[in-house]
Amino acid sequence: MASRGQVLGIDFGTSNSAAGYLADGKPRLIEMSPGMTTLPTTFFFDFETRETLIGEPANQALLDGADGRFMRALKRVLGTTLMHEKRQILNERVTFVEIIARFLHQIKTRAEAETGLIFDRALSGRPVVFHGAGDAREAQAEADLRACYLAAGFRDVAFMPEPEAAAIASGALDQSSEIGLIVDIGGGTSDFSLFRSTPDGVDILANHGVRIGGTDFDRAISIDRVMPLLGKSTELRKVMGPGTSPVPNAIFNDLATWEKIPFLYTAQNRRMVAEMARLAEEPEKLSRLATVLEEEIGHDLAFAVERGKIAANTGGADPVISLDQIERALSAPLPSGMLDHVLAPYAQRLREGAAETLQRAGAAPDQVDRVIYVGGSSLMSMISKTMKTQFADARHSFTEVFTAVTDGLAIASASK
Numbered sequence: 001m002a003s004r005g006q007v008l009g010i011d012f013g014t015s016n017s018a019a020g021y022l023a024d025g026k027p028r029l030i031e032m033s034p035g036m037t038t039l040p041t042t043f044f045f046d047f048e049t050r051e052t053l054i055g056e057p058a059n060q061a062l063l064d065g066a067d068g069r070f071m072r073a074l075k076r077v078l079g080t081t082l083m084h085e086k087r088q089i090l091n092e093r094v095t096f097v098e099i100i101a102r103f104l105h106q107i108k109t110r111a112e113a114e115t116g117l118i119f120d121r122a123l124s125g126r127p128v129v130f131h132g133a134g135d136a137r138e139a140q141a142e143a144d145l146r147a148c149y150l151a152a153g154f155r156d157v158a159f160m161p162e163p164e165a166a167a168i169a170s171g172a173l174d175q176s177s178e179i180g181l182i183v184d185i186g187g188g189t190s191d192f193s194l195f196r197s198t199p200d201g202v203d204i205l206a207n208h209g210v211r212i213g214g215t216d217f218d219r220a221i222s223i224d225r226v227m228p229l230l231g232k233s234t235e236l237r238k239v240m241g242p243g244t245s246p247v248p249n250a251i252f253n254d255l256a257t258w259e260k261i262p263f264l265y266t267a268q269n270r271r272m273v274a275e276m277a278r279l280a281e282e283p284e285k286l287s288r289l290a291t292v293l294e295e296e297i298g299h300d301l302a303f304a305v306e307r308g309k310i311a312a313n314t315g316g317a318d319p320v321i322s323l324d325q326i327e328r329a330l331s332a333p334l335p336s337g338m339l340d341h342v343l344a345p346y347a348q349r350l351r352e353g354a355a356e357t358l359q360r361a362g363a364a365p366d367q368v369d370r371v372i373y374v375g376g377s378s379l380m381s382m383i384s385k386t387m388k389t390q391f392a393d394a395r396h397s398f399t400e401v402f403t404a405v406t407d408g409l410a411i412a413s414a415s416k
Contacts, residue, residue, distance in 0.1 A: 005121060006117045006118060007123050008020075008021055009406060009411075010122050011124075011162065012100075014188035015072070016402065019032075020407065021111075021117075021410050027411050029403060032110060036056075037403060038403065040072075042059055042070065043058050043070070044061040044071075045090050047090070048066070052102065054103055072258050075187075076188045078141040079135075079137035079142075079144060083097055084096075100148040101148045101151035105152040121157065122156075122158075123160060123412060123416050125405050126160070126161060127189035128189070129210070129211060161193065163183075163207065163374070166374040166404040167202045167204070168201075168407075168412055169411060170404065170408075178196070178369045181193070181354065181391065184374045184405070186213045186375040187215050189209055189210070190375075191209040192354055193206070193357070205363065213375075214377035214380075215259075219257055220342050222255075222256035226305060226321060229285060229288060231252075231285040232247065232249065234281055234282045236276055236279045236281070237280075239279065247276060251264065251269065251272075261302065270294060276289075304325070308322070308332070308334050313339060313380050313381055321334060343382050347386045350383065350387075351390055365391050366393050371391050374399055384396060
């Protein structure tokens with residue numbers, strides 16, 4: 001009988017991914033590129049070379065202005081009908097299951113090349129909820145992700161809630177009887193796990209999650225600060241007779257949404273925007289929108305918003321979203337306090353998510369000894385401000401925010 005291969009712990013993320021396994025009793029993360037243990041969850045289909053680029057090379061191709069199609073945040077498509085629709089990309093018709101499978105196969109291949117081991121099974125992190133508690137798409141989302149792993153060459157895959165993995169990696173095992181709350185803010189979901197550390201491991205008291213994350217923060221900032229410069233909330237003259245009507249919001253909402261940007265570059269949309277520019281009360285703004293579609297720079301715009309968000313969050317002087325790629329010297333200011341104002345609805349939902357987690361466990365806020373932040377988007381000051389207000393008596397700590405989930409999966413993989 002053939003021997004069983006190793007289990008690879010994989011954190012397939014909305015924005016970044018990582019993988020690891022247990023070696024000599026410690027989690028060992030796979031090097032995805034020289035000196036880097038995380039891999040951007042991005043794709044670039046190069047129309048000239050006919051190559052599919054993954055990770056940092058995909059990001060660089062976009063920044064270099066290569067002719068092709070860029071994709072990011074495909075994790076948010078899991079559970080939707082888009083996963084199984086065939087699309088013409090380069091020389092073939094493929095589904096998102098096949099595209100994600102190629103990404104996971106790259107991770108598998110890199111892990112095996114680095115270690116000399118065979119990884120035929122995966123322990124995958126998964127958000128507590130993909131879409132929402134009780135949402136009919138929940139089971140389908142996990143089934144879709146399972147299909148991606150199997151298509152990538154793994155013969156079996158098990159799942160672990162991402163905040164549970166983070167709890168294992170947090171050092172909770174060394175703090176007997178401590179009650180901790182994992183606040184895992186990723187690119188697409190925000191998950192909470194209330195746990196008690198015991199001599200035998202981590203006892204999960206309650207899990208809960210909400211479908212918001214860093215890409216939603218980007219979207220809110222883009223809609224509020226950038227899209228008005230492209231014509232959002234302006235007026236169109238009526239084709240017949242006097243009066244005006246508002247510019248439709250749909251195209252702005254899609255342009256601000258990472259996973260929908262690649263599907264906006266159609267002849268129909270270009271014609272629609274050209275007609276809106278002709279009828280616009282403020283034609284210069286709609287002309288900017290036409291430029292974005294014509295030059296296919298929607299993702300450049302999204303990266304600019306992300307950079308502006310980070311600059312504003314770190315307290316830089318006079319942070320702005322630079323939009324030079326659309327028009328020279330064009331920018332959208334993000335003054336002090338603006339970020340908290342734009343993201344206030346998300347702060348409220350996170351507050352409610354944490355409260356719901358405690359309610360499910362029958363616990364009170366003052367029983368929480370420590371709040372542990374993981375996930376790249378947990379670095380937003382809005383997150384810690386919200387949680388410190390809610391859990392004023394707890395210790396607040398940032399662990400390895402980008403790799404805590406992978407560390408936990410690597411530790412847990414040894415028992416699978």
